[in-house]
Amino acid sequence: MMNTHCEERSDKAICRRLNRSPRSFRSLAMTSGLGDRLFKNLTLLFALSILAIAAAIAWELFKNSALSRHAFGWSFLTRQIWDPVAEDFGALPFIFGTLVSSALALLMAIPLGVGVAIFLAELAPRKVSTACAFLIELLAAIPSVVYGLIGVFVLVPFMRVYVQPFLIKTLGFLPLFRGPAYGVGMLTAAVILAIMIVPFITTISREIFLSVPIALKEAAMALGATHWEVVRLAVLPYSRSGIAGSVFLALGRALGETMAVTMVIGNRPEVMASLLAPGYTMAAVLANEFTEATSDLYVHTLIEIGLVLFAITILVNAVGRLILYKMSPYAEPH
Amino acid sequence: MKKLFAGLIATGLMAAGPLAWADALLINGAGATFPYPIYSKWFDEYHKIHPDIQFNYQSIGSGGGIRQITAKTVDFGATDGPMTDAQLQTAEGWTILHFPTVLGGVVPIYNIEGASGKLNFTQRAISGIFLGKITKWNDPEIQGSNPDIKLPDAVIVVVHRSDGSGTSYCWTDFLSKISSDWKSKVGKGTAVNWPVGLGGKGNEGVSGLVKQTPNSIGYVELIYASHNNIDYGRLQNKAGKFVNCTLASVTEAASSIADKMPEDFRVSITNPPGADAYPAATFTWLLIYKTQVNKDKGQALVDFLKWMLIEGQKYTQDLGYAPLPPQVMEMEKSAIEKIKIK
Numbered sequence: 054m055m056n057t058h059c060e061e062r063s064d065k066a067i068c069r070r071l072n073r074s075p076r077s078f079r080s081l082a083m084t085s086g087l088g089d090r091l092f093k094n095l096t097l098l099f100a101l102s103i104l105a106i107a108a109a110i111a112w113e114l115f116k117n118s119a120l121s122r123h124a125f126g127w128s129f130l131t132r133q134i135w136d137p138v139a140e141d142f143g144a145l146p147f148i149f150g151t152l153v154s155s156a157l158a159l160l161m162a163i164p165l166g167v168g169v170a171i172f173l174a175e176l177a178p179r180k181v182s183t184a185c186a187f188l189i190e191l192l193a194a195i196p197s198v199v200y201g202l203i204g205v206f207v208l209v210p211f212m213r214v215y216v217q218p219f220l221i222k223t224l225g226f227l228p229l230f231r232g233p234a235y236g237v238g239m240l241t242a243a244v245i246l247a248i249m250i251v252p253f254i255t256t257i258s259r260e261i262f263l264s265v266p267i268a269l270k271e272a273a274m275a276l277g278a279t280h281w282e283v284v285r286l287a288v289l290p291y292s293r294s295g296i297a298g299s300v301f302l303a304l305g306r307a308l309g310e311t312m313a314v315t316m317v318i319g320n321r322p323e324v325m326a327s328l329l330a331p332g333y334t335m336a337a338v339l340a341n342e343f344t345e346a347t348s349d350l351y352v353h354t355l356i357e358i359g360l361v362l363f364a365i366t367i368l369v370n371a372v373g374r375l376i377l378y379k380m381s382p383y384a385e386p387h
Numbered sequence: 388m389k390k391l392f393a394g395l396i397a398t399g400l401m402a403a404g405p406l407a408w409a410d411a412l413l414i415n416g417a418g419a420t421f422p423y424p425i426y427s428k429w430f431d432e433y434h435k436i437h438p439d440i441q442f443n444y445q446s447i448g449s450g451g452g453i454r455q456i457t458a459k460t461v462d463f464g465a466t467d468g469p470m471t472d473a474q475l476q477t478a479e480g481w482t483i484l485h486f487p488t489v490l491g492g493v494v495p496i497y498n499i500e501g502a503s504g505k506l507n508f509t510q511r512a513i514s515g516i517f518l519g520k521i522t523k524w525n526d527p528e529i530q531g532s533n534p535d536i537k538l539p540d541a542v543i544v545v546v547h548r549s550d551g552s553g554t555s556y557c558w559t560d561f562l563s564k565i566s567s568d569w570k571s572k573v574g575k576g577t578a579v580n581w582p583v584g585l586g587g588k589g590n591e592g593v594s595g596l597v598k599q600t601p602n603s604i605g606y607v608e609l610i611y612a613s614h615n616n617i618d619y620g621r622l623q624n625k626a627g628k629f630v631n632c633t634l635a636s637v638t639e640a641a642s643s644i645a646d647k648m649p650e651d652f653r654v655s656i657t658n659p660p661g662a663d664a665y666p667a668a669t670f671t672w673l674l675i676y677k678t679q680v681n682k683d684k685g686q687a688l689v690d691f692l693k694w695m696l697i698e699g700q701k702y703t704q705d706l707g708y709a710p711l712p713p714q715v716m717e718m719e720k721s722a723i724e725k726i727k728i729k
Contacts, residue, residue, distance in 0.1 A: 137551075138574035205595050213600070235544065235600060237585055320549035320586025331585050337549075341588060344448030345551025345577040347474060352454075 111363060118357035120350050129357065135322040137342070142354045144361055146322040150239065150332035151362065154314065155307040157243035157328070158250060163300060165247070166254025171284055173255070174262030186259060193252035201316035204245045209236040209317055212244070217329050228326040235319060240328040242318035246310060250303035257302065261295035262288055297377045301370055308366050311336040335362040411441040412683055418444075418452020418465030421553050421608060422671045425489055425706050426465065429699050433691055440687045449553050450577065456483060456674050462684055464674035467491075467553020468560075468577065469653035482677035484726065485652045486692060486719055487670040488699075490709035492609035492637040493557045494619035494667070496594060499524055500601045501539055506620040507532040507629040510658075510666075513622065514566035516543055516604060518573075519583035524602060532629070539602070546596045546605035549586025551577035557669040558606050561657040565666075606667075609637070610707035624666040625658050634709040636665035642712030652715075652722070668709070678727045685728035692723050 121129065125142060132143025169189070173182045213236030220240075224230040265288050273287040289296075311334075319331020320341065335358050346352045411434075423446035430442035447455075449466040456464030457478045469485055495508060502524075508516075512528045515521035521528055524538040548555045559575040573579050585600075587593040590611040597605040598617075609632050612619050621629040630636050643661025648654055658666045673692070679685025696716050703710040711719075 134580070136580035137578045138576045138580065205592075205599075210599055233542065233544075235585060237596065315549065315588050316592065320588070321581075321584070333586075341550040341586075342578050343551075345450035345553075347450045347453050347577075 114360040118353050118360050120353035121357040140350050146324050147335040149324045151334040154242045158246035158307045161247035162250045166251045169255045170258035174259045189252045189255050197313040201313035204317040212236050212241045229328050232327045232329050237317050237319040238329050239332040242314045245313050246307045253303040254299045257299035258296050261292040265291050311340045411439050413441050414462045416444045416463040417447050417455045417461050419449045419467045420446040421467050425708050467671050468556040484675050484677050485672040487652050489703050490637045492632040492668045493606050494609050494612050494632045496597050496617050496619045497604040498597050502536050504536050508620050509623045510565040514562050541602040544600050544603035545584030546593050547581050547584050549588050554608050560655050561667040564658040622666050626662045630665045632665050637668040637709035640664040640668040645714035
């Protein structure tokens with residue numbers, strides 16, 4: 054969709070930077086075989102190393118969870134029991150907690166993150182936009198234990214005193230919003246997660262919105278489109294796969310987040326319908342119990358939880374990309 | 388670029404700092420986090436007296452300590468719960484000895500709306516609360532032993548440790564001894580299948596949740612409660628008396644069962660018979676190989692153990708740990724003789 058005029062201009066810029074005329078640049082590209090090959094192979098090596106690391110992690114997790122895989126089989130994924138004393142384990146509550154808290158967090162973070170990005174890229178004055186973008190990137194750099202502490206001391210009391218009683222009063226007829234208001238719980242964890250992943254979505258989406266060709270927007274405006282219509286008809290369709298990329302990155306962080314979640318989720322390995330009830334996640338139970346796990350089966354079980362988390366992360370990402378690919382035939386699958 | 392190199396060299400030198408001790412004998416250990424403050428104090432003081440010996444202790448948790456000494460990657464381990472027979476067997480031919488070093492207590496903390504003061508918990512009350520059988524603060528089992536405090540008709544929120552810990556081990560060991568229901572349904576361990584409640588990470592997580600959640604109850608280490616001025620309740624001991632957790636009542640728990648102390652020191656001292664003994668107390672142990680293959684390290688460990696029993700115990704009270712009772716010290720002195728240095 055890039056127009057050729059732009060491309061020509063950028064070619065010239067590269068030539069200028071290399072201090073060569075376009076012609077000598079072309080001849081250079083044809084003659085310098087060794088350097089190019091070296092460069093290509095080197096980057097290929099880098100790319101392969103990522104694959105190798107992922108494969109090595111998967112293999113180690115698989116190998117070191119043998120005892121638990123043999124003891125519990127596939128039912129490990131569907132059983133709801135966590136008894137370290139009797140050494141009887143099932144991962145369902147943790148899988149449930151991880152998926153629900155991450156999904157809820159995305160539900161809150163996507164509109165918020167994309168909305169902020171649209172404002173910063175399309176509507177806000179340049180200076181405000183740059184300053185805000187800097188602050189948002191700063192949010193991404195805050196250690197998760199700090200988010201956890203903010204969660205424990207600010208968010209949890211706020212949820213217990215205001216949000217949860219309100220939800221129970223107004224939406225309490227739904228099983229989703231029943232039970233006592235502890236403050237901690239699935240919903241609180243999702244809110245903290247949402248705050249943590251908004252910067253990922255906003256920062257990347259903003260960059261993508263800024264890279265939408267001016268010509269597209271100008272064309273829409275020339276047809277008499279309002280600001281909203283420009284965003285809806287020109288900016289968003291062009292950036293769809295980029296936004297999705299930012300969402301996957303955010304989802305990756307949400308699925309694997311440990312410290313902040315364990316501090317506010319209540320750490321109860323039980324599947325409960327209510328979002329106000331305490332829950333538990335895979336990453337949290339790993340962090341909590343690994344240091345004190347002594348028996349081999351216990352350690353292997355925890356490693357199997359890691360394996361399940363690894364598999365679910367890959368699965369969720371794959372499914373997400375597939376949906377994206379099916380949804381927009383023109384979008385390149387990243 | 389030059390600056391970068393200078394920076395790299397500087398960090399390199401800093402990282403190489405510990406190498407300056409290379410002439411001192413380095414003894415590596417790993418394990419329990421609960422005794423970490425006293426151990427680092429001891430190792431520091433001992434290094435001052437014996438500059439040629441340097442202890443390096445990593446507080447990675449009791450489970451990690453047991454795993455490391457079983458895998459022979461450290462010179463000594465440390466744990467808040469004694470190793471089980473099965474664990475000792477996996478150490479393959481390397482006999483591991485337990486040496487109690489100090490004592491700790493676990494106390495119930497609570498936050499009740501409209502009620503303050505030291506509560507008395509009968510054994511039935513505390514086990515009932517953690518089993519989820521006693522659900523209201525004004526339950527006769529709790530109210531009955533606290534006639535001066537008006538307890539509200541409010542639901543009890545139980546808070547426990549979410550991370551595996553020696554504190555949980557001591558607490559569940561205590562609950563197992565006072566309640567057959569707890570023993571059969573839950574059992575004891577660094578992490579258990581809690582019948583009710585919310586999980587908080589670490590002592591600070593539990594006390595944070597208790598502080599913030601009205602009508603809640605949890606348990607933390609005595610040291611944590613006293614350093615942070617958190618009020619805690621009294622527990623009823625085996626003799627039926629409500630005992631406040633102090634360093635003296637914790638040491639009393641150990642001395643009241645000293646005559647029944649097994650030779651390998653692997654003993655639980657929860658719910659002991661002594662009239663003034665606090666019922667939720669525990670030893671913490673150093674784990675040492677019976678046969679020391681490195682002569683210098685073996686000798687250094689033996690010397691340190693002897694120093695720890697006499698000089699070391701003087702530092703305990705300042706740091707909030709209960710010292711060993713004299714009977715146990717005497718037993719340990721003869722046990723040290725069992726260590727063989729090749």
